[in-house]
Amino acid sequence: MKVLFVDDEADIREMIEIALMVEEDIDATFASGGAEAIEILKSETFDAILLDVMMLPPDGEEVLRTARSLPAHKTTKIVMCTAKTSQETEQELKALGADRVLHKPFKPVKLAGYLRQLLGAE
């Protein structure tokens, strides 16, 4: 399964990369910000996108909007990663087209399981 991770924190990206190194079935791509993510989305397709909400503009919400506006990503599973736990935020994001909201901090060890469950591979 092909997954795009978008986060402007290099440490997070690196940690996820290490966590997923051992997972043979997951092909991870990383973007260091909104602008880079939009560029990648224009040329590639993914099974899932994990999108950090709080980034320097263009932020997660904007990337989400852009992704949903592209025909290639209409049905791609998009998971928004946020530290905001309020119900309002969650509903707002789902209204914009997010499939799930993943509360930060998540456990990198459990990430692979989460992705498999998301994509119905388990």
Added chain:
Amino acid sequence: MSHMFNRPYTVHGKPDSGRVFIALVLSLVVVFVAGITLLVRSDYKRTVNESGDQLAYIAELLEQSVESTLAVANLHMWGMIDQIALAELGTTEEIESRYGDLLRKTVEEIDQINSVVLIAPDGNVIWASVDNLSGRYLGDRQYFREALRLGEGEYAVGVPLIARGSGRRVTPIAWPVVSPYGRVLGVIVSSLGEEYFSDLLTLTEFPPDLHVDIQASNGAAAFHSNEAPRKIGSTIISATREIASLGLTIDVSRSKHAVMSAFYFRTAGFIAVAIILFATAIGMAISLKAKSVQLATGLHRSKEDNYRIVAAQREFNTIFDNVGDGIVIFSEDGTLNRTNKMAREILGAEQNEAAVARLRTLLPEFSDINSDFEVHRIKTDETQPDQAVQCRVMKLTTGDQEIAYCVLTDVTAEERLAAARTNFITSINHELRTPLTSLAGALELMENRYAESLPAPARRLLAMGSRNADRLLLLVNDILTLQAIDQGKFHVDAEPVSVETALEEAISTNSGYGVATGVKLKRIASVSGDVFVDPDRLQQIFSNLISNAIKYSRPEGIVEIGAQETGDEVTFYVRDAGPGIPKAARHRLYERFTTPLHGRGVQMSGTGLGLAITKQLVERQDGQITFETRTEEDGQQDTGTVFYVTFKRPAAPATEKTA
């Protein structure tokens, strides 16, 4: 201002007004008594004088009656004497045969006399209408000798005497029998008896208690009225009258007591009525006085009240104008417009009316304002973008109009501060969480994948680092949850949740906590059906309670989880066999950042926010949280703690849900 309220409110009444009043009443009594005495005295004198006059009149009447009847008797007598004086009288037998009938007829015809005696000039009785006098010598009698010297048409009256025959009191009268040639042939003697006077008295209709004496100048009585003898010592009122033709004196008298009885009766009545009237008047005066005193006291009191009201009003006005909040009072119809200094300042108006008008443009229509109490946020200064005024409005009905009471509080600074705090916490949260996420994640990955290849001390240090990174994350999360609750940004989506499913999920999610110490979770009871809660929040509650229970359990212990039902409620419980909650800590169990409950040895790691959050989560869903605990300090051997969390069943019949 305080001096105003310390003012002494004394009544400045006249202290001697009561005494003056009593003196007035007493002098009135004296004047009354004097007046009554004077009146009674003059009435007494008048009564005495009147009765004297009355007695004199009676005496005069009696005298005139005597005179007139005597005159009539004289005429008769002289008529008869004219007939017998034509010749010598002769012997008794001759007189009897010649004049016997005439003489007897005269006695009968003249009411005033009872008998007639004819006496010869030598003094011997030659004829008498009564037998026992015939032949007796009466020449020595004063009236006989007087009559011998009298001429025709004259008569002599003798001294009253007691008649020898009848024993009655009589007054003799003697008429001379004078011949046509002027020679005295004899004397006719008769007498006026007591019955004559008493008849006359009856005719004059004198009062029955009247006493009448008729007596000669030498004191001999011609008549005594049959009145009881005079009481010795009692005062007498009397009148005297001369009967000239008889040489007698009429003495009419009455005991003063009898005269005065009417007076006494009248006076007693008069005094009684006067006293009643006077007492009534005095009584009324006293009651009026009492009333006037009451009135004066009342007046003083109302003056005092007035002072107090004025003082209270000044006090109120001072507070009203200087209080830190703005106060606006207005009525719907605009007749009442009151504002204080701060309100005018907040509303930017100089006058009451302008300030009220400005506020009313910022509030809903008067009729739309909740009749009880509501709070509005208004902006009164457009030049300040973040300016905010809180307006608490209360509507009250006073009399027939509705009045709105508004308290304006400028909350700009407060809200700026709150916003700054929120921003601070949010950014701290983000700035903390981002590195923490990396830290915890990295440590976790390392522990999971590479721990075996590390030397033992390094493994222990790694475990320590990982555990504390998790703890720090938990703390940040708890703070954020509480902040959301405090700011009201916390939402609950309650739905019917299967009790069994909820319990199973709680056990499977939280079993991991106990792995390190070998503590096991055990479901011991459950109930069928649903409970009405937010499923995510319920699991949050379980997580907090179960992680606590595991933390305080002894190694290899068991934490029991279950549910029971009471009425339309379901109570979940989490029971541990730990040391229990110390007495000193029980009351502050739900406080935030509560100080450690146990000593260092027992106290486990924790944020100090778990139970505070749990309580909020339960209560926001209309549930209750309680606990039971047993400790050694209570003298219990099987120590432990049970937390109970109770929620309601769904109101409508729950849809079937399979576990």
